[in-house]
Amino acid sequence: MLHHLSFGVRDIVRAARFYDAVLAPLGYVRVWTDIEDGDPDAAVGYGRPGGGDLFAIKLRADRAAAPGEGFHLAFAAPDRAAVQAFHAAALAQGGRDNGAPGLRPDYGDDYYAAFVVDPDGYRIEAVIDGSACCGA
Numbered sequence: 001m002l003h004h005l006s007f008g009v010r011d012i013v014r015a016a017r018f019y020d021a022v023l024a025p026l027g028y029v030r031v032w033t034d035i036e037d038g039d040p041d042a043a044v045g046y047g048r049p050g051g052g053d054l055f056a057i058k059l060r061a062d063r064a065a066a067p068g069e070g071f072h073l074a075f076a077a078p079d080r081a082a083v084q085a086f087h088a089a090a091l092a093q094g095g096r097d098n099g100a101p102g103l104r105p106d107y108g109d110d111y112y113a114a115f116v117v118d119p120d121g122y123r124i125e126a127v128i129d130g131s132a133c134c135g136a
Contacts, residue, residue, distance in 0.1 A: 004045075004053055005073060008060030009120045012042045015057045018093040018118055019046060025085035026077050026126055028055070066121035074125040080112050086126035087114035094119045 009015035012035055020030065028046045031053050035042040040061065045053030055073075077083045084101045091097060099115030107113075110130030117123055 004055060006056040006058050007120065007122055008064040009057045010061055010064045012044065012057065012059040014119060016044045018095065019044070019057060021089040021093045022086050022095070023075065025082045025089060026075050028075070064120055072123035072125055074127050077126045077128045079128055083112055083114050083126045083128055087116060090116040090118070098123060
């Protein structure tokens with residue numbers, strides 16, 4: 001259904017460092033980088049190696065504002081270890097815990113996820129759901 005999603009961030013270098021770290025365990029990499037000193041539209045795109053961007057961060061300096069409660073973005077993980085590594089990397093890079101790695105039986109018998117809030121206030125998740133038809 002979705003082609004890609006972008007977040008506006010206040011500090012593109014800090015945000016890129018954060019997403020480089022948290023997305024790597026999930027198998028996602030930078031697929032393009034457009035960061036130049038003084039560029040008000042600096043951006044970085046992430047996706048599968050050799051593919052296009054599925055997620056991007058874009059510098060919006062003072063205009064960046066994360067949506068409130070009720071919005072979050074879930075990234076597909078290849079396994080539980082990747083969910084755990086995502087969570088650890090997020091905390092090491094300045095993210096806040098919003099739900100430690102573990103099973104979420106309310107969402108399904110095999111729904112294993114971790115939740116964090118990134119440095120710009122976006123709520124993100126890494127999930128492996130063994131009951132899903134089309135996993136990571």
